[in-house]
Amino acid sequence: MRKASSIALLFATLFIFWLLLNNSLAGDVLLIGIVATLLIALLFRGGRSPVSGFRPTPRAVAATFGYLIFFLAELVRSNLHIARVVLSPSLPISPAIVKVRTRLKSPMGRLLLANSITLTPGTLTVEIDGEWLYIHWVNAEATDIDAATAQIVAGFERYLEVMYG
Amino acid sequence: MTVSGIIGGLLLVLGAAFLLLAGLGLVRMPDLFNRIQAGTKATTLGTLLTLAGAACLHPEWTLKLLLIGLFILLTNPISSQVLARAAHRIGAAKSAKTTLDRLADDTEERP
Structure with missing residues (x-):
């Protein structure tokens, strides 16, 4: 069924x-x-789609709109950040690959989180291993796991947690 | 020249500007991971703005352009992530400015 x-x-x-x-x-x-x-x-009946695992509750729908607005704002911020880095003569970067942890359980939630991280200022998901994500950061501001998680993951997780769990 | 024509033109120019920045980022960034960063973000927004501009100029294309934008939003980051992962697995060179690589540390620990 x-x-x-x-x-x-x-x-x-x-x-x-x-x-x-x-x-x-x-x-x-x-x-x-x-x-x-x-x-x-x-x-492809066994495959996943953005609707698989989505919780059909009013709160989740509201969170989806919140997520979209937050995401688009981050995308614009991300581009202004890249523009500033690329256009400044000294190329101010201090890259690092940091490790962060997610509370999300569903595969689709994790995929959207990884995608969102890739499109936010200066971060790129390199590898996912269970609840651990490895993030390449153009300007690493925090290197320990908890601080990096709070800065990179927390913003999106708030919405995705309600949407997918 | 209609209002929507002017807005559409401005969006197209803005989109092209971000695509130019993406190209500049590819040339200026020191290593592969930083290049992917510049490439992914600027091409995503640049392409979305170009699509929005095209939608203003040709309103009858809006649905199709919206669909293209959706696919780009979902697939662009995935392809970048897979490229970055593959590059890291074969040990692509990292810029000398790189301060820390926890992924390399963790993979070394595993047998």
């Missing part, structure tokens, strides 16, 4: 993508879309 609903969800998502891309409701377009998306949904 769970498998059937996950296939249906994947099928629906892919079919909506297909409709958006084609921008047409002609019979042949619909037929090809149904066949192709059904095939993909069956082949």
Whole structure:
């Protein structure tokens, strides 16, 4: 039963993508879309998508909007940071690979956390090992695990914890 | 020239400016990890701004451009992470400025 609903969800998502891309409701377009998306949904039924593991509660939906706003602000801040570093003649960097820990349990939550970290100022996820993440930091401000976790992970974890747990 | 045309043009120029910064970062940064950092962030925002500009100029493309933006947001960081991980595993050279590498420390400890 769970498998059937996950296939249906994947099928629906892919079919909506297909409709958006084609921008047409002609019979042949619909037929090809149904066949192709059904095939993909069956082949990848064990796979993960951003909706798998998402908690369907109002709090989680609110957290998603909070997360998106926080993320976009961080993305802009991140680019201004890179611009400042790249444009200054002295190239002010002091890189380090630090270790941080996440409280998130679900694989999708961890993936989104790693992605978010990569797009925030000066940090890049290099490796994930269970609850440990190894982060390359252009301007390492803290090298011990707790301080680095508070600075890099805590901001996103607050939202992702509510969304995925 | 309509208002949306002007906004779209400005967004395109801003996006191109960030893409230029990404290119400059690739040239100026000292090692592979720092280059990936500059490349990932600036190309993500640069491309998103370019897409937003295109959406202002051609409103009928908005849905498709939104979809492209979503895919870029999800896939751009993943590809960078995989590149960085592969580079670290084969022992890519790190800049002399690097102060600490906990990943190398931890992998050495394991047999």
